[in-house]
Amino acid sequence: MLTLQMKDAPLIRDPLSRAGCGHASRGVSGGTPPILDQKTNSWKKLVNVSVTGATGMISNHLLFKLASGEVFGQDQPIALKLLGSESSVHALEGVVMELQDSLYPLLREVSIGIDPYVIFEDADWALLIGAKPRGPGMERAGIVDINGQIFAEQGKALNAVASRNVKVIVVGNPCNTNALICLKNAPNLPAKNFHALTRLDENRAKFQLALQAGVFYDKVSNMTIWGNHSTTQVPDFLNAKISGRPVKEVIKDTKWLEEDFTITVQKRGGVLIEKWGRSSAASTAVSIVDAMRSLVTPSSEGDWFSTAVYTTGNPYGIAEDLVFSMPCRSKGDGDYELVQHVAMDDFLWDRIKKSEAELIAEKRCVAHLIGEGNALSDLPGDTMLPGEM
Numbered sequence: 001m002l003t004l005q006m007k008d009a010p011l012i013r014d015p016l017s018r019a020g021c022g023h024a025s026r027g028v029s030g031g032t033p034p035i036l037d038q039k040t041n042s043w044k045k046l047v048n049v050s051v052t053g054a055t056g057m058i059s060n061h062l063l064f065k066l067a068s069g070e071v072f073g074q075d076q077p078i079a080l081k082l083l084g085s086e087s088s089v090h091a092l093e094g095v096v097m098e099l100q101d102s103l104y105p106l107l108r109e110v111s112i113g114i115d116p117y118v119i120f121e122d123a124d125w126a127l128l129i130g131a132k133p134r135g136p137g138m139e140r141a142g143i144v145d146i147n148g149q150i151f152a153e154q155g156k157a158l159n160a161v162a163s164r165n166v167k168v169i170v171v172g173n174p175c176n177t178n179a180l181i182c183l184k185n186a187p188n189l190p191a192k193n194f195h196a197l198t199r200l201d202e203n204r205a206k207f208q209l210a211l212q213a214g215v216f217y218d219k220v221s222n223m224t225i226w227g228n229h230s231t232t233q234v235p236d237f238l239n240a241k242i243s244g245r246p247v248k249e250v251i252k253d254t255k256w257l258e259e260d261f262t263i264t265v266q267k268r269g270g271v272l273i274e275k276w277g278r279s280s281a282a283s284t285a286v287s288i289v290d291a292m293r294s295l296v297t298p299s300s301e302g303d304w305f306s307t308a309v310y311t312t313g314n315p316y317g318i319a320e321d322l323v324f325s326m327p328c329r330s331k332g333d334g335d336y337e338l339v340q341h342v343a344m345d346d347f348l349w350d351r352i353k354k355s356e357a358e359l360i361a362e363k364r365c366v367a368h369l370i371g372e373g374n375a376l377s378d379l380p381g382d383t384m385l386p387g388e389m
Helices: 034-040 057-068 086-101 140-161 175-184 199-213 254-276 282-296 346-365
Strands: 011-013 047-052 078-083 107-113 125-128 167-170 194-196 224-226 234-236 305-310 323-329
Touching: 047 057, 057 078, 057 086, 057 282, 078 086, 086 107, 125 140, 140 175, 140 346, 167 175, 167 282, 175 194, 175 305, 175 323, 175 346, 194 323, 199 224, 199 234, 199 254, 199 282, 199 305, 224 346, 234 254, 234 346, 282 305, 323 346
Parallel strands: 011 107, 047 078, 047 125, 078 107, 125 167, 167 194
Antiparallel strands: 194 305, 224 234, 224 323, 305 323
8 A cells, every 4th residue: 555654744555455446545744833832742643534425424524523532532542544446546646635624733643545345454442424314215123134235244344354442333224223233253252342323313312302302412411312212212301310310300291201302302303404405414423522431431429321332241131142232331431331220201112112113123124234144024013214315
């Protein structure tokens, strides 16, 4: 792979793939002021972040947040490794140009390419955003299979070349099942390190509760999204708190909580598409940053966050061998633990089981991609995925 680096400037790598597709690249010229030289002496070891779908709308917001230090802090240099397709190579070059022109001192290296085996090499974090949207007339089972094949290949690539402790966040829909496919195709990596993004759903739920209670959203804590990132997801108002008090003590309208609140959160992505003509991008990027920060920053005392993770060994009675959104806490080391002793009632448990059934059915649809025999398409209805066209 051809590389060129100028002193104290980001290294821009040539996007050569294993198939031999690539082009020349240019470094960034110019020196660094002495004060920055002194500052970099205290910086940490470079962290490698691989991003798929790097020319998409979500990445258009996300990459600049990563490069600015919003996730890892102002003493953490970062390398971005951006995956695109053969048709997007020129767009990838444009992304690099914008990153160069933004003068982020923490951004020390950018690599672009079309081969996951190159872009995932030594990755400490892999943000899997790229996925095919569902087109008109396409059955949901069909898009589950098409995207599943993408994530099976990416799982194999991560297994082969990524850091042995890489943290993987799957954003491309259907993200829960794609994360399951990915981890099943990466048997040499810890299954616990694979996440599917449900933080946007948590953020949406917090806003709705804050709006109803007449408080600012930072007063809402202990918000859990259970289950699938689909319209069967379960925003948990039973365990959530507002200003430290149980939500049901602050918002006494049970009908609103069970109907309006729950349905609004479940369908928020679809309504946004109807209003704006496209799926969420900026808010999704923000939620990816939030999800990463929750893993690299110690959780506040008594609070937790939502992320969809591997269910094997969970304390809630949820079926094992799924990727299911649950409440988690972190010590800030990139790892997490499931929250113990959460409250359950019949309303919450019944809806959790519906989301579980949907994920089990999705798993049967991709059995051929996870080494479990022939696929069986028997999805229970067509629960439109939030953000799906």
